[in-house]
Amino acid sequence: MLAAMSTAMDASVPVAEQEDGTVNILGGKKVAVVFVLGGPGSGKGTQCSNIVEHFGFTHLSAGELLRSEIKSGSENGTMIDSIIKEGKIVPSEITVKLLQEAMIKSENDKFLIDGFPRNQENRLSFENVIKISPEFVLFFDCSEEELVRRLLGRNQGRADDNIETIRKRFRIFEESSLPVVQYYDSKGKVKKINAAKPIPEVFEDVKTIFQSYGPKAA
Numbered sequence: 001m002l003a004a005m006s007t008a009m010d011a012s013v014p015v016a017e018q019e020d021g022t023v024n025i026l027g028g029k030k031v032a033v034v035f036v037l038g039g040p041g042s043g044k045g046t047q048c049s050n051i052v053e054h055f056g057f058t059h060l061s062a063g064e065l066l067r068s069e070i071k072s073g074s075e076n077g078t079m080i081d082s083i084i085k086e087g088k089i090v091p092s093e094i095t096v097k098l099l100q101e102a103m104i105k106s107e108n109d110k111f112l113i114d115g116f117p118r119n120q121e122n123r124l125s126f127e128n129v130i131k132i133s134p135e136f137v138l139f140f141d142c143s144e145e146e147l148v149r150r151l152l153g154r155n156q157g158r159a160d161d162n163i164e165t166i167r168k169r170f171r172i173f174e175e176s177s178l179p180v181v182q183y184y185d186s187k188g189k190v191k192k193i194n195a196a197k198p199i200p201e202v203f204e205d206v207k208t209i210f211q212s213y214g215p216k217a218a
């Protein structure tokens, strides 16, 4: 049965009610979602690219979507820009709307959602609006010392890769993001990876986890 989903941002997206009475944004289509979490610089983006190549997922980086929103000159751009420069977390309705649009636009049924949910508000908003539970949460674990080294060497011209903002991002990660990881861990959904190793070695561990999703279709 078709119903109009009401979200704070857009009430016009058609959705289908599923047998259990819930609806998701993709008309009830069965999709696999994996949340990819870890401290700033832990290699989320790097490993997501590898996963896309080998396992055919679509990579949605919440941070990239927000940065594109700034570049596009949208009305929220200035506000998003100042929040990112402070290392803080953008209000969930904005981020979830961007994820929602990207998922609806994609034909794929397998999504890596990178850098999200970063706090409990993000998590609840995704649950309430998108209504898809993650298959699992991939969590990249790495020491702060190594993360600082990587972020200062990242060289992507990001406004938040300076030592002052990096310190703020770490504190937010500990205060707001780790509780989300703990929440999913209590549900047995976290697959923790030692992200302190070289990129190919980390990917070997990632591969073992994704093997069950099969190779990318030709």
Ligand SMILES: Nc1ncnc2c1ncn2[C@@H]1O[C@H](COP(=O)(O)OP(=O)(O)O)[C@@H](O)[C@H]1O
Pocket: 038, 039, 040, 041, 042, 043, 044, 045, 046, 047, 150, 151, 153, 154, 155, 195, 196, 197, 198, 199, 202
């Ligand atoms: N395992 C690794 N060892 C060393 N450097 C890494 C590793 N993984 C990623 N990097 C580098 O560290 C920086 C941050 O990686 P990135 O994938 O952007 O992390 P995140 O998305 O978690 O912030 C990049 O310059 C990347 O090339």
Ligand SMILES: Nc1ccn([C@@H]2O[C@H](COP(=O)(O)OP(=O)(O)O)[C@@H](O)[C@H]2O)c(=O)n1
Pocket: 038, 039, 040, 041, 044, 045, 061, 062, 063, 064, 066, 083, 084, 085, 087, 088, 089, 090, 091, 095, 114, 115, 116, 117, 118, 122, 160, 169
């Ligand atoms: N769910 C999210 C993801 C990112 N962001 C913002 O975007 C910034 C960069 O996120 P990112 O995921 O690209 O950063 P990295 O962890 O990849 O370094 C964060 O520090 C937040 O300010 C957010 O507000 N909410």
Ligand SMILES: [Mg+2]
Pocket: 044, 045, 061, 063, 115
């Ligand atoms: Mg990233």
